[in-house]
Amino acid sequence: MDKPSKPEVDLAASCACGAISVSVRGRILAMLLCSCLDCQKATGTGHSAVALAAPATVTITGETRSFVRPADSGALFTRRFCPTCGTPIAGSSSRAPEAIMLPVGLFGADTEWFVPNQLIFARSHHDWDAMAEGLPRYIRYRDSGEI
Ligand SMILES: [Zn+2]
Numbered sequence: 786m787d788k789p790s791k792p793e794v795d796l797a798a799s800c801a802c803g804a805i806s807v808s809v810r811g812r813i814l815a816m817l818l819c820s821c822l823d824c825q826k827a828t829g830t831g832h833s834a835v836a837l838a839a840p841a842t843v844t845i846t847g848e849t850r851s852f853v854r855p856a857d858s859g860a861l862f863t864r865r866f867c868p869t870c871g872t873p874i875a876g877s878s879s880r881a882p883e884a885i886m887l888p889v890g891l892f893g894a895d896t897e898w899f900v901p902n903q904l905i906f907a908r909s910h911h912d913w914d915a916m917a918e919g920l921p922r923y924i925r926y927r928d929s930g931e932i
């Protein structure tokens with residue numbers, strides 16, 4: 786049976802040092818991979834793996850630090866991370882306040898629900914970063930055209 790594209794989850798995770806806890810209880814809104822240059826810098830690899838969830842379904846406990854930068858779109862993009870161990874905790878865009886972006890690796894082994902259905906910012910994707918054959922790729926966002 787196909788896995789749902791908007792799975793219902795009940796997840797708990799913490800950063801590498803344990804200072805920050807994250808729980809997600811509710812429906813995942815979207816699942817994607819992003820190879821924008823900012824995600825490459827933030828993850829140290831070729832792309833980020835992201836699940837979007839409504840803010841009301843996400844609880845973050847502990848003192849995070851934030852880094853805010855302007856995105857290409859003109860929106861402000863905020864990344865929250867643990868100030869001690871540097872684990873990425875969450876991201877958000879001023880353009881889409883109804884969604885929190887969760888770095889899927891945060892949830893460790895408990896990610897069988899994650900089935901990304903698109904690669905965004907494929908314009909900066911590198912060939913050395915292997916991708917599933919047939920995954921839809923978009924130059925920027927999904928509405929900006931397929932490549
Ligand atoms: Zn930490």
Ligand SMILES: [Zn+2]
Pocket residue numbers: 819820821822823824825833906
């Ligand atoms: Zn990105």
